[in-house]
Amino acid sequence: MEVKRNVLLNPGPATTTDTVKFAQVVADICPREQEFGDVMEFVSKELTNFVGNNEEYTTVLFGGSGTAAVEAMLSSVVGEDTVVIINNGAYGKRMCEIAEAYGLKFIEFKSSTVDAIDYEKLEGVIKNSPDKISHLAVIHHETTTGLLNDVARLGQLCKKHNIDLIVDAMSSYAGIPIDMKKMNITYLASSSNKCIQGMAGVSFVIANLEALLKTKELKPRNVYLNLFKQYEYFIKNYQMRFTPPVQILYALKQAIVEAKEETIEKRHERYVRSCDTLLAGLDRLGLVHLVKEENHSKLITSIIEPKVEGYSFDAMHDYLYERGFTIYPGKVSDADTFRIANIGQIDYKDMEGFLAALEAYLKTINYI
Ligand SMILES: Cc1ncc(COP(=O)(O)O)c(C=O)c1O
Structure with missing residues (x-):
């Protein structure tokens, strides 16, 4: 069957290959079957492999659009201390809205939507905060304008001040090479329908395992989007806690195979x-x-x-x-x-x- 080819120049969901489209057409399967667990294990491990190793990093999958992963990340890893959120576009602003909704202690660091972040000023905010800063959150690629934030530089800043770096890499993951360890990124979120070139419906958080395990002590602020609980359940038998978008995961598996082939x-x-x-x-x-x-x-x-x-x-x-x-x-x-x-x-x-x-x-x- 021929599928009409549209050239999507919107910032995702992006144009996909026919092989990714057709990968969704599979026999009905109960997602609790081992066979489907194998698909999710493959997806989770290979998503990690694009940005880190599976010993120190792990990918937690959610059914939901990209915002679900960003919300899971912020709501689940920031404890009683303060998170500094860089706002240089609509998605940075959305992270502030999420922090507000969950009652997190946060400092909004407003920055130009077209020019680079003033890193000295940012460091000043971190140094002068009366409250302990535990996390810094940033959008890697601000889809609002096409502005790319220098995450490696922010990673260095975080190392210096012993802060965990949270990155929304929704529209950069798999489109721009990222090395979480080198860049000192502790948590990174993305979704199935942008540069990984799959279908919309799955989002994921790639976490430094050591940091993620420590979040077990935090009081959960939510149910569906709790990162540690989703990880804990997933790692036992590669099942999601709640109904996964089955066909989207088959498409994502194929998209991963194609991304690996292309590099x-x-x-x-x-x-x-x-x-x-x-x-x-x-x-x-x-x-x-x-x-x-x-x-x-x-x-x-x-x-x-x-x-x-x-x-x-x-x-x-x-x-x-x-x-x-x-x-x-x-x-x-x-x-x-x-x-x-x-x-x-x-x-x-x-x-x-x-x-x-x-x-x-x-x-x-x-x-x-
Ligand atoms: C940087 C960034 N963060 C978050 C989102 C939200 O993703 P979604 O619309 O899939 O919830 C987008 C969507 O374009 C985005 O570009």
């Missing part, structure tokens, strides 16, 4: 080539993007909307959608932007196709 380094190179193609095309079309090269992830690009009468995001979206390209609105409040992501099973040739369609649209409104 994360080569996937990153493919993504960067698509982005470089996009940036050259934008330049040619006279469009400007928001984040400077040194802070740009090269996975998502925020583009300033054309200032011309007749332009409308919705009309541009529909024009491109009819031609097989899905684009996404912007998310920063202080600039009119739209976003183009280049994650998923697409390459620079798709980007050339997109640029040709964009050029044709811009001609219809006399922008060029």
Whole structure:
């Protein structure tokens, strides 16, 4: 069977291979069977392998979208001490909302949505806090703008001050090489439907095992999303505590096989080539993007909307959608932007196709 191929340029769920799509079509199975436990063991161990070793790190799976993993992480590992949360976009802000909802002690460190973090200022906040800082939380790749935070540098800062680093790597995991040990990341969250190129429905936390085991002492703040309890149950027989999204896990297994075949380094190179193609095309079309090269992830690009009468995001979206390209609105409040992501099973040739369609649209409104 042929499946229509859409080029998704929204920041996930991303374009998938047909083999990942078809991996969902399997015989019905009770998820409590050993056979399905083998699938989850494979998924959990291999997700860890992309960023660390299975002796010191472990992957805890949840049924739920990415926010579930972020919420599980924050609510389950921060005790009575304070977490500093870096807010330089919508997802950093969401971490603050989660901390607020759970009544965590937290300091919001606001930072530019387009420029690098002021690391000295951040260190000052950590040093001068009257309360003990136990954790620092950050978004690796702020999907809001395409801003990439320097997690390795934050890891060094955490080492110096004996703080555990919590990273939301939703839209960078499997798209940008990450080494949790080298970067000194204690907890990392991501989901099945972005750079790992699976279907939406599973999210996961990869944790330093030693740190995770210590969280056993903390009073649980929730049930479904409790990280330690989910780990404790999972590790006994590779079962989730609650009903897992069975077919999504089969698709994730296939996505992992394909990521291993490609390698994360080569996937990153493919993504960067698509982005470089996009940036050259934008330049040619006279469009400007928001984040400077040194802070740009090269996975998502925020583009300033054309200032011309007749332009409308919705009309541009529909024009491109009819031609097989899905684009996404912007998310920063202080600039009119739209976003183009280049994650998923697409390459620079798709980007050339997109640029040709964009050029044709811009001609219809006399922008060029
Ligand atoms: C950095 C980041 N964190 C969290 C999320 C939330 O993920 P979800 O919408 O799957 O809950 C996203 C989604 O795009 C994201 O990019």
